[in-house]
Each structure stands twice: as structure tokens, then as C-alpha cells.
Amino acid sequence: MHNPRPRRRNVRSAHADTALFLGPAIVLLAIFFLAPIVVNFVTAFSNMEQTVRFEDFPTTRQFDKLWKPNDAALLGFELRSGFSRALWLSLIYVVFTLGIFNVTFALILALTTTALPDRTGAFFRAVWLLPRMSPSVVYALLWLWVVDSSDRGLLNQILGAAGFDPVNLRLDHPMAVIVVANGLIGASLGMIIFTSAIRSIPVHLFHAARADGAGPLAITRHVVLPALRWPLSYITIYQALALLVSFEYIFLIMGPARSTMTMAMLSYTKSLAPSIGGGQYAYGAAISMILIVIGIVVALLMWRLANMKSLLQAPRIEVR
Amino acid sequence: MGGEAGPNWNDLATRARRRRRLTMALLTGFLTLVSVPILLPYFWMVMIAFTARSGSAETWALWRALAILVPLTLGYAVAYQILAPRWRLIAGAGALALAGGLMALFLGEALHLSNFRFLANPNVVEEIRGQATAGGQFPWVWDALLNSLILAASQTLIVVTVATLAGYYLSRFAFRGRAGFLQGLLVLQAFPAVTLVIPIFLIAYWTGLLNTLVAPILVITALELPFFIFIMKGFFDAVPWDIEMSALTDGATRRQAFRIVVLPQVRSGMIAIGVFAFIKGWEEYVFVTGLRTGNSYWVMSTYLYYIKEDVMGVDYGLVAAVSLIYVLPSLCLYLFAQKYLTQMTLGGVKG
Numbered sequence: 001m002h003n004p005r006p007r008r009r010n011v012r013s014a015h016a017d018t019a020l021f022l023g024p025a026i027v028l029l030a031i032f033f034l035a036p037i038v039v040n041f042v043t044a045f046s047n048m049e050q051t052v053r054f055e056d057f058p059t060t061r062q063f064d065k066l067w068k069p070n071d072a073a074l075l076g077f078e079l080r081s082g083f084s085r086a087l088w089l090s091l092i093y094v095v096f097t098l099g100i101f102n103v104t105f106a107l108i109l110a111l112t113t114t115a116l117p118d119r120t121g122a123f124f125r126a127v128w129l130l131p132r133m134s135p136s137v138v139y140a141l142l143w144l145w146v147v148d149s150s151d152r153g154l155l156n157q158i159l160g161a162a163g164f165d166p167v168n169l170r171l172d173h174p175m176a177v178i179v180v181a182n183g184l185i186g187a188s189l190g191m192i193i194f195t196s197a198i199r200s201i202p203v204h205l206f207h208a209a210r211a212d213g214a215g216p217l218a219i220t221r222h223v224v225l226p227a228l229r230w231p232l233s234y235i236t237i238y239q240a241l242a243l244l245v246s247f248e249y250i251f252l253i254m255g256p257a258r259s260t261m262t263m264a265m266l267s268y269t270k271s272l273a274p275s276i277g278g279g280q281y282a283y284g285a286a287i288s289m290i291l292i293v294i295g296i297v298v299a300l301l302m303w304r305l306a307n308m309k310s311l312l313q314a315p316r317i318e319v320r
Numbered sequence: 321m322g323g324e325a326g327p328n329w330n331d332l333a334t335r336a337r338r339r340r341r342l343t344m345a346l347l348t349g350f351l352t353l354v355s356v357p358i359l360l361p362y363f364w365m366v367m368i369a370f371t372a373r374s375g376s377a378e379t380w381a382l383w384r385a386l387a388i389l390v391p392l393t394l395g396y397a398v399a400y401q402i403l404a405p406r407w408r409l410i411a412g413a414g415a416l417a418l419a420g421g422l423m424a425l426f427l428g429e430a431l432h433l434s435n436f437r438f439l440a441n442p443n444v445v446e447e448i449r450g451q452a453t454a455g456g457q458f459p460w461v462w463d464a465l466l467n468s469l470i471l472a473a474s475q476t477l478i479v480v481t482v483a484t485l486a487g488y489y490l491s492r493f494a495f496r497g498r499a500g501f502l503q504g505l506l507v508l509q510a511f512p513a514v515t516l517v518i519p520i521f522l523i524a525y526w527t528g529l530l531n532t533l534v535a536p537i538l539v540i541t542a543l544e545l546p547f548f549i550f551i552m553k554g555f556f557d558a559v560p561w562d563i564e565m566s567a568l569t570d571g572a573t574r575r576q577a578f579r580i581v582v583l584p585q586v587r588s589g590m591i592a593i594g595v596f597a598f599i600k601g602w603e604e605y606v607f608v609t610g611l612r613t614g615n616s617y618w619v620m621s622t623y624l625y626y627i628k629e630d631v632m633g634v635d636y637g638l639v640a641a642v643s644l645i646y647v648l649p650s651l652c653l654y655l656f657a658q659k660y661l662t663q664m665t666l667g668g669v670k671g
Contacts, residue, residue, distance in 0.1 A: 014495075017489070017493065017574065017575075018489070018493075018495060020485065020575075021485045021486060021488060021489035021493070022485070022486055022489050022490075022501075024481070024482040024485065024486075025482050025483070025485070025486040025545055025549060028482065028538065028541060028542040028545060029508065029542055029545060029546070031523070031538075031542070032520060032523070032538055032539050032541075032542030032543065033508060033511075033513070033516075033542050033543060033545075033546075035519075035523060036516040036519035036520045036523060037516065037519070038519075039519035039522055039523060040515075040516060040518065040519040043518065043519060043522065109351075112347050112350060112351055113351065115343075115344075115347055116344060116347055116348065116351075117344075120348060124351045124355060126655075126658065127355045127358055127359060128355070128358065129654070130358060130359075130362065130651075131358060133599055133650050133651065133654040134362075134603070134647045134650055134651065135602065135603035135605075135620070135621060135624075135646055135647060135650060136603055136605050136621070137603075137605055137621045137624045137625050137628075137646075138365075138624065138643045138646055138647045141365075141624070141628055141639065141643055142361040142362065142364075142365060143361075144628075145361065145364065145365070145368075145636075146361050152379075154360070154361065154364055154379070157379050184357065184358060216343070238510060241510065241512055242512065244512070245512035245514050245515045246514065247514070247606075248514070248605060248606050252605070252625075264514075264515070267515075267518070268517070271517075271518050271521075272517060272518060272521055272609075272610045273609075281518055281521075281522065284518045285518050285519065288515045288516070288517075288518055288519075291512065291515045292512070292515050292516075295510075295511055295512040295515060296507070296511070298510065299506075299507045299508075299510035299511050300507065302506075302507075302510045
């Protein structure tokens with residue numbers, strides 16, 4: 001620990017430093033990130049509707065809309081049909097999007113693009129990042145054009161040229177539409193994280209494996225995948241959470257359709273969704289609260305996973 | 321295996337090279353195939369914007385353009401592999417010229433710019449529909465563009481400034497509660513911020529920020545901050561201590577050392593988070609629609625959303641042209657900044 005020649009600076013200027021460097025971040029986070037969490041909890045136990053007033057404050061009426069006591073049920077309560085449907089749809093949506101695209105296909109993309117020459121690989125990764133970089137409304141619009149039920153839809157044109165009947169995916173397979181639409185975006189994050197993890201594997205490991213006679217599959221299995229263990233669990237948890245609360249693309253592509261009313265969608269459409277939002281703020285907040293509790297639990301789980309020691313490493317210069 | 325004496329080494333090398341080339345070709349083919357569902361819709365949007373007349377989209381132009389461009393692109397890709405570097409440029413220019421010529425020949429009469437008339441004509445939707453229905457009176461597109469620019473730019477400025485200051489402080493200063501602060505930030509970074517749209521609406525209402533552009537600017541800034549602070553902390557962590565030390569021993573104060581010596585070292589980090597923040601602000605939809613009641617201000621996302629609601633069945637071309645104008649800045653910025661974006665690592669979160 002080398003110490004420079006000590007300077008005498010009083011406590012006040014240390015406080016001034018804190019205020020200057022950290023102050024703006026603390027103020028912004030307190031007002032627009034921490035306060036909303038508290039407000040959400042309070043609102044969830046109120047009866048707030050369009051008037052935006054806290055009425056009969058401590059009430060569990062919003063949660064009574066989600067489940068009702070039932071002595072015959074296993075846990076002593078049963079979910080109301082709308083909510084249990086939302087739970088079920090959320091589960092299908094998260095599991096399939098995550099399993100097919102955000103993890104599996106992301107891994108395939110990372111493995112294949114890193115096996116190619118650098119510039120070719122980078123080109124394909126750039127293509128897959130395109131949906132993430134384009135505005136959500138534009139991306140949703142492209143989807144509406146692709147799955148359009150008339151014979152103008154791009155998919156129906158291709159099917160028609162191949163001699164198939166036109167399909168109406170938004171009506172017949174709504175969950176498939178939102179899974180694929182979100183998956184094509186979601187795969188890119190895993191792809192990026194996995195790619196940089198593969199890049200950080202020392203090259204001599206590959207050489208050694210190859211000298212020992214390992215083929216591409218054996219190298220993937222015994223050299224690459226072990227190095228991806230932590231990124232894989234990170235992406236799985238992080239993306240499961242992100243998908244659970246996401247509703248933007250579902251709303252933009254499907255609108256307030258009952259067939260894709262996941263929990264996050266339910267909360268949004270009951271409260272704030274433009275032109276159809278019912279202004280049931282307390283009800284929306286109650287559903288959000290369930291998502292937030294899940295979110296906090298998962299965030300803490302991630303926190304266990306993160307590399308705390310290097311994160312919290314103390315600064316090496318201390319001049320006051 | 322291969323133990324026999326003989327001149328098999330060259331054979332083996334050739335076979336290995338051939339197998340390698342085959343693998344590469346297969347991988348490239350696979351990636352091209354799976355990338356089609358992503359690229360084709362974008363290409364269709366461009367074609368609709370330049371070819372659709374009022375009414376529906378005509379796909380013959382799309383297929384004809386693809387019939388010209390796909391063989392040329394494939395041909396160029398093959399030529400690129402075979403030719404020496406100095407011939408590649410010529411081949412590229414030739415392919416481009418050929419593509420232009422063929423497009424002009426076979427699509428010339430279909431291409432037109434009248435779908436972009438909304439740039440000059442403030443009342444284009446009203447002319448098509450008689451009267452706008454979904455979102456009330458439409459503004460001129462330049463109003464929406466300007467608002468989107470204000471939203472994205474000011475949000476970028478705030479995010480970069482605040483995240484840089486905080487990232488430096490967390491990287492270099494020891495203070496009481498530092499560990500707790502970092503842990504809290506890490507939890508917030510993983511927190512699903514979009515669940516907070518209802519309470520944020522309420523807070524905006526109580527603070528009088530509802531229906532102003534200030535609300536989405538500050539909200540998006542705050543929700544992105546934890547992530548960007550970590551990114552910046554990672555960049556500061558990578559700057560050698562010695563640089564700062566020598567500045568300090570030369571008599572600079574901490575703030576001078578930060579401003580003059582350290583800050584230039586993390587320029588690529590600031591550009592990276594700036595680009596991300598700009599693209600995010602430019603595309604924002606949820607917190608824009610959530611923080612206004614009625615149409616107090618228009619940005620491009622709401623403009624496109626309501627244009628689509630109003631004229632989608634009537635005029636595909638207009639919707640595609642608006643989309644194209646809307647998506648272009650994001651794409652240009654993304655292409656320009658790609659090399660900065662790849663330098664980002666998740667600071668402390670990376671394992």
C-alpha cells in the first residue's frame with residue numbers, strides 16, 4: 001500500500017466530494033426508483049382508482065380480486081380464474097421464450113459466430129442485435145406485417161407461394177407469436193454475454209484439447225461449456241425476471257387480447273395502457289407487487305451469484 | 321493412425337483444410353438461414369416505403385428486389401473469399417453498380433418518394449382519413465422528431481454525467497457505506513424497473529411533472545442509472561492507479577486529477593453508455609404513454625403508434641416511411657458506435 005504525501009483536507013470537503021460525485025445519482029434513484037417501490041406497496045393496499053386518491057387505505061380488497069379463501073383447497077385459498085389464467089400464461093411465456101431462444105438459441109448463436117472468422121461472426125451478431133436496437137413500436141409493426149391474417153401478410157405470401165393455406169397466427173397461436181417475437185430480441189443478450197465468455201477462454205486450452213484429439217463437439221462440451229456455467233446461470237435468472245415483467249412487445253403486437261394476458265399485461269391494461277387502461281391503479285399495483293416481490297427475491301439471488309469480492313474491493317488510493 | 325511412413329502429411333493437411341472450409345461454409349449457411357426471419361421484414365419495410373402506392377403493400381417489388389440482390393450478395397461473398405484484397409474493392413464496387421443498374425431497370429417505375437410526403441405536409445393523415453381518429457389531431461412529424469430528440473439527448477446527457485461521476489467515486493473513493501451502496505445498486509440493477517410504471521405515474525402526478533417531457537427524461541434516466549454506474553465503475557477500475565497517482569504527486573487535487581487525467585481514459589465508456597442511453601430514449605414507448613394523459617406531447621413512438629392505428633389498412637406506404645425515418649437514427653448510431661459497445665463489460669457483475 002503506497003501512500004502519497006498526505007494532504008490535509010477537512011471533513012467538509014470530503015462531504016462536498018460525496019455530494020458532487022454521488023449526490024445526483026442518489027437524488028435521482030431516491031425519487032424515481034426507491035420511492036416508487038414504497039408507493040407501489042402502499043397503493044396496492046388502497047382502493048385507488050381514477051380519482052388518484054388513497055381511499056380506505058389499509059384494505060386487502062385488491063388481493064381479494066386475485067384469490068379467495070376456500071377451505072377445500074390445498075393451501076386454504078384458490079386463485080380467481082382471471083388471475084390463475086394470467087399466472088399460467090406468464091409461466092408458458094417465460095419458460096418457452098427462455099428455453100428456446102434466450103438461453104438455447106443464444107448459446108447456439110454464440111458458439112457458431114465465434115467459430116467463424118471474426119468479421120463474419122461480428123456481422124451475424126450485428127444482425128441479431130438489430131431488433132434490440134430498433135424502436136419497439138417499429139419492431140412490433142414489422143411483426144404485424146409478417147403475421148397479417150390477410151393474404152398481404154408476408155408469412156401468408158410465402159405460404160401461398162408454397163401452396164399452403166393462409167394462417168391467422170394472432171388468432172390461432174397467439175402465445176407462439178409473442179414467444180417468437182420476444183425470443184428473436186431476447187436471444188441477442190445471451191449471445192453477447194456468452195460470446196465474451198467464450199472469447200475469454202485462454203487459446204492454449206483449445207490447442208491442448210485439439211492436440212489431445214478432441215473434435216469440435218468434445219471441445220464444446222469439455223472446454224467451452226464449463227467456462228459458460230456462470231454466464232448461463234446469470235442469463236437464465238436475469239432473463240426469466242425480465243420476461244416475467246415484460247409487456248411492451250406483447251401489448252404492441254397483440255393489444256389487450258385475453259389470449260396473451262400475462263400478469264404484467266394484466267397489471268398494465270387494468271391501469272395505464274393508452275386508450276384502454278381502466279385506471280384501476282390499486283389493482284394494477286397489487287399485481288405489480290407480486291411481481292416486485294418475485295423481482296426482489298431473484299435480485300437477491302443474483303446478488304449471491306455475483307462476484308462480490310472483486311466488486312467490493314476497496315479503493316487503493318485514499319487521499320484526504 | 322497415420323503412423324505409416326509416406327508423404328501423407330500434405331494429403332492430411334489438404335483434407336483438414338477442406339474439412340475446415342466445409343465447416344465454415346455450413347456454419348455460415350446455417351447463420352444466414354436463421355437470420356432471414358430478422359432481415360426480411362426490415363427489407364420489406366424499406367421496399368414498402370419506396371414502392372407502395374396508396375392501398376396495400378405490393379410484394380412483387382420485394383421478390384423482384386430480392387431476386388436481384390440475393391444472387392449479387394452471394395456472388396460478392398464468394399468473390400470476397402477467392403479474390404486478393406485489392407480486387408475485393410473492385411468486385412464490391414462492381415456488384416453495387418450492377419445492383420443499382422438492375423434495380424433501376426426492373427424496379428425503376430415502381431420506386432417513388434411520395435410516401436415521404438409527411439415530411440413536408442403537416443396534415444397528411446387528415447388528408448387520407450378525412451380526420452384522425454385514434455389519437456386526436458396529429459402534429460407535424462417534425463414536432464414529434466424534435467421532442468424525441470430532446471428526450472433522447474437530454475436523457476443521454478444526464479445519464480452520462482451522473483453515471484460517470486458516481487462510477488468514479490465508487491471506483492476510487494473509500495467512504496462509509498460504500499459496500500452497502502454497491503450492494504444496493506447491484507440489487508437495483510437486477511430489479512425489474514418496468515413493474516414500477518404505476519407508482520411512477522402517481523409520483524409524476526403528485527410532483528406536477530405529469531404531461532411534461534421532463535417526467536420521462538428523469539424517469540428513464542433513474543431506471544437506467546444502476547446499470548450504467550456499474551459499467552462506468554468497470555471502466556474506471558480498468559484505468560491504472562499510477563496515472564492518477566502521478567497527477568496527485570504533481571500537486572493536482574482529486575477533482576483536477578479526475579477531470580484532466582482520468583476522464584480522457586474512460587472516453588469510450590462514456591460513448592458506449594451514451595449511445596445506449598440515446599437509443600433507449602429514442603425508442604421509449606411505455607414511460608412516454610404512461611406519463612401523459614391525452615396528447616400533451618408527441619414523440620416518434622406515439623406518433624408512429626397512432627399513425628399505424630389510423631391508416632394501417634389504408635396506406636401501408638406512409639406507415640412504412642414513418643417507420644423508416646424513425647428507425648434510421650438508431651441504426652446509424654448503432655453502426656457507428658459498435659466498436660465502443662463491444663468494449664462494455666458488466667463491471668462487477670461479470671464473473
